[in-house]
Amino acid sequence: MDTIIQTYQLKKTFKEEDIIKPLDFSLRKGEICALIGKNGAGKSTFFKMLAGQLMPTGGDIHLFGKSGKEMIHSKKRMGFMIETPEFFPDFTATQNLEYFRIQRGVIEKKRIYEVLQIVGLANQKKKRFKDYSMGMKQRLGIALCLLGSPDCLVLDEPINGLDAEGIIEIRNLLLRLNQEKQITILVSSHILTELQLLATRFVFIKNGVIVDDLSKENLNDKSKKQVQLKVDDAAKASRLLEQAYADIQYKVLPNHIITIQNHVEKGGEINRLLVDNGVLVMEFRMEALNLEEYFLGLVEGNEK
Template sequence: MGDYVLRTSSLSKQYKDQLALNNVDLSIKKGSIYGFIGQNGAGKSTLIRVVTGLALPTKGKLELFGHSTEQELIQARKRIGSIIEGPALYPHMSAAENLEAHRLLKGIPGKKCIEKTLSLVGLQNTGKKKAKNFSLGMKQRLGLGIALLGDPEFLILDEPINGLDPMGVVEIRELLKKMNHEYGITILISSHILSELYLLATHYGIIHKGELLEQLTVNELNEKCQQYIHVKVDKPDKATAIIETQLGTTHYEVLPDGTIKLFRYLDAPGKVSKTLSNEGLIIEQFMPMGENLETYFTNRIGGGKHE
């Protein structure tokens, strides 16, 4: 029980005639950074709203920190910090004043947390500058600071890098890594910038049309997305025998159409093609290939373009 900060079982959410979540079984381990992937309307924000108590599930079970009764969930949510649909900032207040206002709203005792949080998110030198004059990256960092008030154990972030310039994206990424590595905060982060999620997440969940298609670790993703040499020859059975005997490897896969995915000799493709040719095989296709998170995601949801 203590290994997970969040678990759902057959969690569903119906809006009139739209099934936004369909029997979702999701689990997030303590200490992980969980990248939540899906197109617009796939159900990411709906699940986040249910987890944070902003929406009620139609059916199914929700468990936070091992607790699942209504009263227990109310208490457990006090251990969560979140940014949903953009940080809620007071534009005419400074960073410190924003944090103070939210400290009072959350009922957090003492003001020591203000300076600590400002320093943590790199806004300690903004003085009396008003939030309306902050850059987008500074606003996102202030939003993170608000979410971090009260020392949450679980941080939930819905599109926290949306609209940021490259420098802002790097700043938020490094800050989240610091939160996770130095303070042990578990993070659920949804984002459309899949290349950025790949640099951050330790675990992934892919949701499509309200259904959770797959959960996998970064190591499992790397295994699925590893680079290989795409080989298509006239006699695949003979080719695999040559690969094993003359090239000395069994690290390959034969697809139903006879195409061979060779996971070795990536640094010496010429040796492979020469060996196969010398044995009289006709090489029809031969090229290095491999997936990344974006192509894996696109293939996993059945093709098409994500937004």
């Protein structure tokens, strides 16, 4: 699989503090990779080094297999939105993009109409930027990223500050760009629940270090539902479960609570097994493991 971004022991130090510790990272063609961490974890610093806005203290960056001076052409295949772009408040979307088209040397003038069509702003011909909603401003930012027909987008917190409708719009737009235009996406956020609906891979960063790197399948495994029971006799219930299901995975918690991690689809059967054998089931419910809490623990945890 083609590697689009590759970093080797990439490092950034500010005033003797390591913001990014030697970091190895790769992004493969076709992925939507989410970089997740709390504010100050190093996400923006990492993205600014990829964009060339910050010089690394150490290590190496390869874009499309090129590094150093050879990266100039590779950069043209990338679209970066690290901070909200500075648009002219009194200009329309077309006027703003025309300014950037000339500045960036994009020859095809019709590309402006194409990118506005892609992000759903083509019908906002007369509306000025200052009258845009937050979601529209973010979409215009993505249109600017698309102006040079990139193969890869790097987006820093594109859903930050958006309402529910704006978040859905950006999510659907990014999915469409990935599936229909085959654009690879690296996106950062601290909103895990939203990224679960978007990304194919999840990289967690804390204090400038990658602490976990999971595929969507791995993430789904971690967020599987479990059965929670409250019974009058936990020891008897445990024996019955072990006799009925040789591979049962369960935990006995205080207050006669049992959680069962597998055979979740047989909840009704399990309930009947216990009741028929004289165990009083006072509470029975399905619950999803709280993934948000798990990963907040991972990325926020106790600071060392």
